[in-house]
Amino acid sequence: MYVAVKGGERAIEASWRLLDQARRGDTRVPELCVAQIREQMRLAVARVMAEGSVYDEELAALAIKQAAGDLVEAIFLLRAYRTTLPRFGYTLPVETEQMAVERRISATFKDVPGGQLLGATYDYTQRLLDFALLAEGGNDSDIELSSRPHSPPSVPNEPDSMPRVVTLLDKEGLIEQETPSSEACEPGDLSREPLAFPADRSVRLQNLARGDEGFLLAMGYATQRGYAHSHPFAGEIRFGSVAVEMVLDELGEAVEIGEIELTECQMINQFAGSKDAPPAFTQGYGLAFGHAERKAMAMALVDRALRAEELGETLASPTQDIEFMLSHSDNVEASGFVQHLKLPHYVDFQAELELVRRLRAQHERGGLPSGEAA
Incomplete structure (x- = not known):
């Protein structure tokens, strides 16, 4: 910042x-x-x-x-x-297919393996102020719960009970097949290395995962309004807890070190095909800590837009411009750059002020000197 x-x-x-x-x-x-x-x-x-x-x-x-x-x-x-925390190592990739699901919906299939689970959501509320909440609560600020582990609001489904929705399309070969590459095997670490271009998808997803939700929401909305030539469907959105595993050198095997809550979104998009690929559905992907459906969905929309060049699509919108999107999505950098304008700039402004006064004086004497402009 x-x-x-x-x-x-x-x-x-x-x-x-x-x-x-x-x-x-x-x-x-x-x-x-x-x-x-x-x-x-x-x-x-x-x-x-x-x-x-x-x-x-x-x-x-x-x-x-x-x-x-x-x-x-x-x-x-x-x-x-x-930045002050030591790094002990890297965990294994989390297996979201093994998620203990608290909420899982699909907008593409009504009947999906494992069923749909509405869970806790504002989707079906009437967006009316509940004035009864004004009467709730009391002086309970002395209650200390910080040391207590967070308990989920409902009993999650057992892992393995809900396979991915995209597997239904995968069985018919109707959705793109993601083929691991050398880059995918060794993803970059944006928390340790500065953002550089060209940026592969692993780096782009890291950038979007910690990007500003409002910025991603606006850009995702833009893709829906025609600025990225994509027609998205929410293939699946799921929220729940997943195990985090890490390989310990002393044991030589993976050990579960805890659980975290994640929200995952797989957005399905139309794709007309190209010379090298037949018509099929493509994917955008979003993943965020905690219960963050809006963030995960916006991330998935933007991720798909940023794959335009990879899929041979015409780059016609800022939402498809990798450098533009990644360079301006971080709210910490953006906030710092905007808010530094509040700090003293006396010397800079006095120089600008003196320049404008001099140019105005020259203008009054008969115009600006050749080659000089305000």
Whole structure:
């Protein structure tokens, strides 16, 4: 994030004190604790974890509290803390087919193996304010739940009970076959290496996974409105917990080190075919920490748009421009670059001011000198 601080030390310290007071608010109102944020603002926690690139619900909730609910600032705080953490190694790829599913829907087939599971969703609510919630809650800020593991809102289905929806198309050869490449075997690590172009799909997906949800949502919406020539179907969206395994050198085998909650989306798109490939459906893919369906769907839409060149499609939209999309999706970088304009630029502006005054004076004397423009 672009940050440059200038100013008097005492003024900055006073600003910090005012910030603490503003964050706390009216002291007659019970203080919101980290445990409450973690348990009752799970969707905000999921976004901060995903875009902060750290799966830790307690730390994400702490960042939200410290940032007074500003999720972009919370993401920045969590990502900055991430840089201080040691790296012990890499886990094995998670097997989302083995997910203990809490929610799973498909917009392409009504009857799918394992059935559809609505779970907890706002999809069928009426979007009306529930004023009964104003009467709920009390002074329970002294309850400490942060040390308690997060418990899912419902009993998930056992793993292996819900195969992927795309396998139905795969049996008929109607969907593209993903063939592993040397790049796919050794994916890049965007958290350790700067973004560089050309970027393979593994790097693009990492970028999108921690990209700003609002930006991806807008770009995904643009693809639906015709700016990427794609007609998407939500093949499958699933949310649940998956096991995380890591190979320990001491044992020489994979050991389960915990579970995380993930949201996965496979978007199915039409594809007219090319000289090298017959007509078939293609895929866009999205994956995010926690319950984050909107983020995973937007990510899948953008992922498919960014595959235009790979699939031999005409590049006619910013949503298909890899460098444009990846360079502007990170809200930490974007926030820093925009907000640095609030910091002192006195010397720069005085130089601009003097230049404009000089040019105006020359203009009044009979026009600008040859080759000079404001």
